[in-house]
Amino acid sequence: MTAFKKVVAYLRVSTVRQGKSGLGLEAQRERIQQFAMAEGLEIIGELVEVETGKGSxxxxxRPQLAAALAMARLHHAPILAAKLDRISRDVHFISGLMAHRVPFIIAELGADADPFMLHIYAALAEKERSLIAKRTREALAAAKARGKLLGGFRGRAGTAEDCAKGRAVKTAKADDFAATLRPIIAQLNPDGAMSLHALADALSNRGVPTPAGKGRAWTAMAIKRILDRGALKSKSANPLPQARL
Structure with a gap:
């Protein structure tokens, strides 16, 4: 439970059209209000940002975010947002905000998610976005080189080569995700004494997103797969011993 009693709410949508229609704003506002009520927090101000995304x-x-920072400093209060991506998906931007020494509370991560967790969450989102973009470009380039028409469904199943490329993309994505998670697991369990179940509970309690997506709980088997994938990628020992399920 956070020690703060007052918060500054920050909401953001990515286009002028969304801003005018309220698309996404009401959902963010509702989530923020529900969180504040559950945690006994008073919302002393609400800043709404509407921007195009380019250079954001x-x-x-982001003048409204700057205003939220100023208000938060004045009242010695944190900024409350519904989701971390409403602040940013960019790790460097998140790090820069931390330098302002204004705490951030993200409703979807819980009241006790510390700055370390915000960095981890942003790093995962940034890496996933980068990987998807890279693999998409490669898949499109390969399809174009084969003379395949792009831009829509052509009413036929993918070729064996397409399926193989799809599997390769999934494998690469899983490898990158596991590589990001293993240092976190090692930090949580430096002496290797925790069981897989205990590690799963620790990651879930910290709000670390699972391979299945945010909001899903970690399981002992998911932790084992992360560690096993590291063992397959390298002949070196796992960062943690193979604990019993």
Whole structure:
């Protein structure tokens, strides 16, 4: 439970059209209000940002976020947002915000998610976005090289090569996700004494997203797969011993 009693609410949508229609804003506002009520927090101000997304990971392009920071400093209060991506998906931008020494509370991560967890969550989102973009470009380039028409469903199943490429993309994505998670697991369990179940509970309690997506609980088997994938990628020992399920 956070020690703060007052918070500054920050909401953001990515286009002028969304801002005018309220698309996404009401859902964010409802989530923030529900969280504040559950945690006994008073919302002393609400700042709403509407921007196009291009160049938005710069505080100079986010005047409402800058205003929220100023209000938060004045009242010694944190900024409350519904989801971390409403602040940013960019790790460097998140790190820059931490330098302002204004705490951030993310409703979907819980009241006790510390700055370390915000960095981890942003790093996972950034890596996933980068990987998807890279693999998509490669798949499109390969399809174009084969003379395949792009831009829509053509009413036929993918070729064996397409299926193989799809599996390769999934494998690469899983490898990158596991590589990001293993240092976190090692930090949680430096002496290797925790069981897989205990590690799963620790990651779930910290709000670390699972391979299945945010909001899903970690399981002992999921932890084992992360560690096993590391063993397959390298002949070196796992960062943690193979604990019993």
């Amino acid at each position: 990971d710069a505080l100079s392009r």
